[in-house]
Amino acid sequence: MAGPAKSPAEQPSKPAASAPPSSSSDAEPLKDQKPLSKKQQQQQEEELSEEDEKLKNELEMLVERLKEPDTSLYAPSLEALKNFIRTSTSSMTAVPKPLKFLRPHYPDLVKLYDTWPASLKPLLADVLSVLGMTYSGDGNRDSLKYRLLASPDLSTKPSTTTSASSTSISDEDDISSWGHEYMRHLALEIGEEYSLRTDNDEPTDDLLALSLKIVPYFLKHNAEADAVDLLMEIEKIEYLPQFVDATTFARVCLYMVSCVPLLPPPDDLAFLNTAYNIYFTHGQLTQALALAIRIDNEELIRAVFDATSDTLVQKQLAFILARQQYWLDVEDEDVQECLSNNLLTKNFLYLAKELNLMDPKDPKDIYKSYLDASAYPSSHTLASAKQNLASSFVNAFLNCGYNKDKLLTVESERDSWIYQTKDSGLTSTTASLGMIYQWNPTEGLQYLDRYLQSTDKNIKAGAILGIGVVNAGIHDDIDPALGLLDEYLDETEDSTSGENSNQASAILGLGLAYAGSRRQDLLERLCPIISDLSQSMHVSSLAALALGHIFVGSANGDIASTILQTLLERSPEQLSEKWTRFMALGLGLLYLGKYERTEEVLETIKAIEHPISSVVDVLVTICSYAGTGNVLQIQKLLHNCTEKVETEEEEEEDISLSGVSAAVAAAAAAAAEDGADDDEDAAVAAAAAAAAADTTNATEEKDTEKTLFDSQVQGFSVLGLATIAMGEEIGQEMVLRHFSHLMHYGEAHIRRSVPLAMGLVSASNPEMKVFDTLSRYSHDSDLEVAINAIYSMGVVGAGTNNARLAQLLRQLASYYAREPNSLFTVRIAQGLLHMGKGTLTLSPFNTERQILSRVSLAGLLTVAVAWMDPREFILGTSHSLLYFLTSAIRPRMLVTVDENLEPIKVNVRVGQAVNVVGQAGKPKTITGWVTHSTPVLLGYGERAELEDDEYTSLSHVLEGIVILKKNEDRMDVDK
Numbered sequence: 001m002a003g004p005a006k007s008p009a010e011q012p013s014k015p016a017a018s019a020p021p022s023s024s025s026d027a028e029p030l031k032d033q034k035p036l037s038k039k040q041q042q043q044q045e046e047e048l049s050e051e052d053e054k055l056k057n058e059l060e061m062l063v064e065r066l067k068e069p070d071t072s073l074y075a076p077s078l079e080a081l082k083n084f085i086r087t088s089t090s091s092m093t094a095v096p097k098p099l100k101f102l103r104p105h106y107p108d109l110v111k112l113y114d115t116w117p118a119s120l121k122p123l124l125a126d127v128l129s130v131l132g133m134t135y136s137g138d139g140n141r142d143s144l145k146y147r148l149l150a151s152p153d154l155s156t157k158p159s160t161t162t163s164a165s166s167t168s169i170s171d172e173d174d175i176s177s178w179g180h181e182y183m184r185h186l187a188l189e190i191g192e193e194y195s196l197r198t199d200n201d202e203p204t205d206d207l208l209a210l211s212l213k214i215v216p217y218f219l220k221h222n223a224e225a226d227a228v229d230l231l232m233e234i235e236k237i238e239y240l241p242q243f244v245d246a247t248t249f250a251r252v253c254l255y256m257v258s259c260v261p262l263l264p265p266p267d268d269l270a271f272l273n274t275a276y277n278i279y280f281t282h283g284q285l286t287q288a289l290a291l292a293i294r295i296d297n298e299e300l301i302r303a304v305f306d307a308t309s310d311t312l313v314q315k316q317l318a319f320i321l322a323r324q325q326y327w328l329d330v331e332d333e334d335v336q337e338c339l340s341n342n343l344l345t346k347n348f349l350y351l352a353k354e355l356n357l358m359d360p361k362d363p364k365d366i367y368k369s370y371l372d373a374s375a376y377p378s379s380h381t382l383a384s385a386k387q388n389l390a391s392s393f394v395n396a397f398l399n400c401g402y403n404k405d406k407l408l409t410v411e412s413e414r415d416s417w418i419y420q421t422k423d424s425g426l427t428s429t430t431a432s433l434g435m436i437y438q439w440n441p442t443e444g445l446q447y448l449d450r451y452l453q454s455t456d457k458n459i460k461a462g463a464i465l466g467i468g469v470v471n472a473g474i475h476d477d478i479d480p481a482l483g484l485l486d487e488y489l490d491e492t493e494d495s496t497s498g499e500n501s502n503q504a505s506a507i508l509g510l511g512l513a514y515a516g517s518r519r520q521d522l523l524e525r526l527c528p529i530i531s532d533l534s535q536s537m538h539v540s541s542l543a544a545l546a547l548g549h550i551f552v553g554s555a556n557g558d559i560a561s562t563i564l565q566t567l568l569e570r571s572p573e574q575l576s577e578k579w580t581r582f583m584a585l586g587l588g589l590l591y592l593g594k595y596e597r598t599e600e601v602l603e604t605i606k607a608i609e610h611p612i613s614s615v616v617d618v619l620v621t622i623c624s625y626a627g628t629g630n631v632l633q634i635q636k637l638l639h640n641c642t643e644k645v646e647t648e649e650e651e652e653e654d655i656s657l658s659g660v661s662a663a664v665a666a667a668a669a670a671a672a673e674d675g676a677d678d679d680e681d682a683a684v685a686a687a688a689a690a691a692a693a694d695t696t697n698a699t700e701e702k703d704t705e706k707t708l709f710d711s712q713v714q715g716f717s718v719l720g721l722a723t724i725a726m727g728e729e730i731g732q733e734m735v736l737r738h739f740s741h742l743m744h745y746g747e748a749h750i751r752r753s754v755p756l757a758m759g760l761v762s763a764s765n766p767e768m769k770v771f772d773t774l775s776r777y778s779h780d781s782d783l784e785v786a787i788n789a790i791y792s793m794g795v796v797g798a799g800t801n802n803a804r805l806a807q808l809l810r811q812l813a814s815y816y817a818r819e820p821n822s823l824f825t826v827r828i829a830q831g832l833l834h835m836g837k838g839t840l841t842l843s844p845f846n847t848e849r850q851i852l853s854r855v856s857l858a859g860l861l862t863v864a865v866a867w868m869d870p871r872e873f874i875l876g877t878s879h880s881l882l883y884f885l886t887s888a889i890r891p892r893m894l895v896t897v898d899e900n901l902e903p904i905k906v907n908v909r910v911g912q913a914v915n916v917v918g919q920a921g922k923p924k925t926i927t928g929w930v931t932h933s934t935p936v937l938l939g940y941g942e943r944a945e946l947e948d949d950e951y952t953s954l955s956h957v958l959e960g961i962v963i964l965k966k967n968e969d970r971m972d973v974d975k
Contacts (some may be wrong), residue, residue: 002453050603055899075120078123078124084127085099103134129150133182144189151210175213184223191208214239241274249284254641259851280616288316295327298328311335315963323846338901344891350935351839355935363394366398367810383424385420389421389425391407391827396436397835400835401438402837403440434465437470438472461502464485471512473890485509500855504542508880511549512887513608517547533570537579538579543567547559559590567610575612576610578873592626595628602617602621628723634724641718718742718757719868722761755788763844786822790812791828794827798840802833806830821871825874839891856887859886862884893936895934907934910944944959950966
C-alpha cells in the first residue's frame with residue numbers, strides 16, 4: 001500500500017451498495033439515492049463542517065478542470081483526485097467522503113470518457129472504476145468495465161505455468177493501492193461477469209488475467225478464502241498453487257478441503273487435486289497422502305512415498321495407509337511390515353495392558369441380569385441354543401482382538417461351549433474365534449486349525465470362515481488365507497443346501513481377508529463362480545459380494561460385466577431369490593465413491609427384464625455417491641420414498657386384466673356346459689378355462705413380485721439417504737429430520753429401514769437424541785421395526801460403553817425375555833456396545849473425519865442390507881453375515897512410538913475438535929481438553945495435541961500409531 005495513510009477501500013466500511021453482505025448500513029442510501037431537493041441540499045450543506053466544505057470544493061474544482069478543453073490539466077487533476085481518494089480517512093461505519101462528494105459527478109465523468117483522447121482514457125477509467133462502486137447494482141458492473149478499460153494488457157491469455165512474479169501487480173497498474181474493499185468488489189463483479197459470458201460462449205481471458213492480479217493481493221492480506229472463492233467462480237482453481245507460499249499454504253488448503261463436501265462434481269475432485277499439489281510441493285507428505293487416499297489414485301499415493309528417502313517418514317505414511325486397508329507393495333521390508341498392519345495387534349495389546357483391560361470378560365458381565373427390573377420375566381429362562389449363539393457373538397465382540405476369552409480359548413470348556421449351539425450356530429460360534437484373535441493370524445490360525453479337521457460339517461465351515469475373519473485387515477506375503485481357503489472354493493456338495501457349506505464359508509472368508517486388496521488372482525478365481533449358471537444363486541451372489549469387498553471402489557469393469565451378464569442370463573425365478581440383493585450390492589460396492597464412472601453400468605442395468613433391475617440401479621447409485629453429501633441424489637431418494645408402491649393406473653390395469661380373465665373363464669365354462677355335445681368340445685372349453693385361470697394367477701404373481709421389489713427399492717433408498725449424507729455434518733442433521741417424517745408417514749417397509757439408516761449415519765457416535773429416538777422405536781408394534789432399532793442402538797454406541805445405552809438395552813432384555821428373536825438382537829446390540837471392552841469403533845471415518853474408509857463402509861452397508869429382512873438372514877440361518885462388521889472394526893486409540901517403533905509415554909491434550917477454518921491468527925483447535933499420558937482412547941469428534949515441544953510428530957494428525965522424534969531445536973529449560 002503506497003503512502004502512510006490508509007486508502008478508502010481499506011476501511012472496514014463498504015463504499016458500494018452491492019458489495020458483499022458485510023456492507024455497512026451507511027452505504028445503503030447510495031444504492032437507490034434520489035436527487036436531493038434544493039431544501040435538502042441546503043440542509044446538507046449547512047451540516048458540513050469547514051474541513052468537509054473545503055474538501056468538497058476542492059474535489060468539485062478538480063472535476064471542473066477535467067471538463068475544460070485544456071488537456072494538459074487532465075493528468076494533474078486525475079492524480080490529485082486519486083490522492084484525495086487514497087488518503088481519505090473516515091469512521092468505521094461511513095462511506096469515504098471523497099466518494100460521497102464525487103458521486104453526483106459520476107455521470108458527467110462517464111460522458112467525458114468518450115470525448116477524451118485515447119492516451120488519457122486509461123487514467124480516467126482507473127478513477128471511474130473506483131467511483132463505479134457507488135453506482136453498482138441492478139446488473140451494473142461499472143467497476144469491472146472501467147478496470148478492464150484501464151488495463152489494456154489484460155487481453156493477453158495467461159498460461160498455467162505463469163509465475164507469481166510475472167502476474168504480480170506492476171507499478172504502472174497498481175490496482176491494489178485502492179484497497180481491500182475495492183479488490184473484493186472487483187472479485188464479486190468478475191464472478192457475475194464470468195457466469196454471464198460463459199452462458200453466452202464469450203471469451204473470458206481478460207477476466208482470468210485480472211483475477212490472477214487480484215489473487216496474490218488476497219493471499220498477501222490474509223484473505224485466503226477470497227482468493228480461493230474467486231478462482232472457483234472462474235473455474236480456474238488449478239492456477240492457485242503458483243501463488244501460495246510457506247506462510248499461506250496451510251490456511252489455503254484447510255479452507256479448500258473444508259469446501260469439498262459442499263461442492264458439486266467435478267469441482268470437488270479439482271479442489272482435492274489442487275490441495276494435494278500444494279501440500280506435496282511444500283513437503284507436507286502426510287496431509288498429501290490423506291488427500292491422495294480420498295482421491296483414490298495409486299499414482300499419487302506412490303508419488304508421496306517416493307518423495308522422501310527418510311525411512312521413518314515412510315513408516316508413518318505406511319501406518320496412515322494401513323488404517324484404510326489400502327494395499328500397496330514397497331521395497332523396504334520394515335515399511336512393508338507397517339503397511340501390512342502386522343504391528344497392529346502388538347500396539348493394541350499394549351493399549352489394553354496400559355488400560356488394565358487384559359483380563360477376559362464373560363458375556364454375563366455385561367448382561368447383568370441381576371439388575372433387571374422384576375416387572376418382566378427373567379431373561380435367563382430362555383437358555384436355548386439361539387441364546388447361546390447370541391452369547392457367542394457377544395463374547396466375540398467383547399473380547400475382539402484380546403487373544404483370550406472365557407468361553408472358547410479355555411482348554412477345559414472350549415469344545416463343550418461350541419456344542420451348546422446347533423446347526424448353523426456351530427458355524428458362527430467356531431468362526432467367532434477369528435474375532436477373538438483379530439489382527440493376530442499367527443496364533444489364531446493355530447487355534448482354528450484343529451477345527452478344520454472336524455467331522456462336523458458346520459464346525460468345519462465355521463473354521464473356514466474364521467480363517468477369513470482372523471486375517472481381516474492384515475496383509476501377509478505368505479497368503480495363509482488364500483492358501484487354506486482356495487481348495488474349498490470348488491466344493492459343491494452342500495452349495496444348494498444353504499449357508500453352511502464349505503464353499504460359501506470360503507467365499508465369505510476370502511472377501512473378509514482380502515477386503516480392499518484388489519487382487520487380480522482372486523478375480524480370476526471368483527468370477528467363474530459368479531458366471532457359472534449351475535451354481536445356486538446363494539453361492540453366486542456371495543462370490544459377487546466377496547469381489548465387491550475385495551475390489552471396493554475400484555470400478556473394475558471385468559467384475560461388473562460378469563455380474564451384469566449373470567443377471568441377464570439367470571432365470572426370473574432365480575432373480576427373485578432373496579440372495580440376489582447381495583449380487584446387486586456386490587456390483588454397487590465396485591463403484592463406491594465412483595459416481596463419475598457409473599453411466600454405462602446404469603444404462604446396462606435397464607436391459608434386465610426383471611423387477612430386480614430397479615434394486616440394482618438404486619444400490620449402484622447410492623454406493624457411487626457414498627459420503628459425498630450430494631443434494632440432488634438425496635432429493636431423488638426422498639422422491640423414491642414418497643412414491644406409492646403401486647400407482648393408481650397400475651391398479652386400474654390390474655382390475656381390467658382380472659376382469660378380462662374372469663370373463664374369458666366364465667365364457668369358457670358356459671361353453672363347456674351349454675354347447676359341448678361331444679368330448680372334444682368339452683376338452684377345448686375346459687382348456688380355455690384353465691388357460692384363463694393361469695393367466696389371472698400369473699398376472700397376480702407378477703404384480704405381487706413387482707410390489708415386493710418396489711418396496712425393496714424404497715427400503716434401500718432410505719439406507720441411501722444415510723450413506724450419501726454421512727460425509728457432511730449438515731447433511732446428517734437434515735436426514736435425521738427426514739427419518740422422523742418417514743417414520744410417521746412412511747409405509748411398513750420404509751419404517752423398517754429407518755432405524756438401520758439412523759445407525760449407519762451415526763455409527764459409534766452415541767448422541768442422546770439419536771439413541772433415545774431408537775429406544776422409542778424399539779417398542780414399536782411392528783416387530784421388525786423394533787428389531788432393527790435394537791440393532792442400530794448397538795451400532796450407534798459401538799465400542800463406547802455408553803452407560804445410558806447399556807441401561808436401555810438391559811431393560812429391553814427384560815422386556816423381550818419371551819421373544820427369542822428380539823432377545824437375540826438385544827444381545828447382539830449389547831456385544832457391539834461393549835465391543836473390545838470399549839476400545840474399538842465402527843465409524844468409517846478417520847484422520848479427523850477427513851477420510852471415509854471404503855472398506856469399513858462396505859462392511860457396515862452389507863450387514864445393514866442383511867438386516868433389511870432380518871428373519872430371512874440374521875435371525876434365520878445366515879447370522880454369519882454379521883462377521884462383515886470385522887471390516888469396519890478398528891481401535892480408536894492413540895499410541896505414540898519412538899524411532900524404533902517401541903511405545904513411549906508422552907503427555908497429550910485430548911479435547912473436542914474445533915473448526916478453525918477461516919479464523920484469524922492461530923486459534924486453539926481443541927476445547928475442554930484433559931491432559932493424558934499416552935496411550936489414550938479417542939472418542940467421536942475428539943482431537944489430541946502434544947502438550948509440549950519435547951517431541952515432534954511425523955503425522956499431522958494424532959490418531960492411531962504415531963511416530964515421534966526428539967525435537968533437536970528445543971530449549972532445555974532446566975539449564
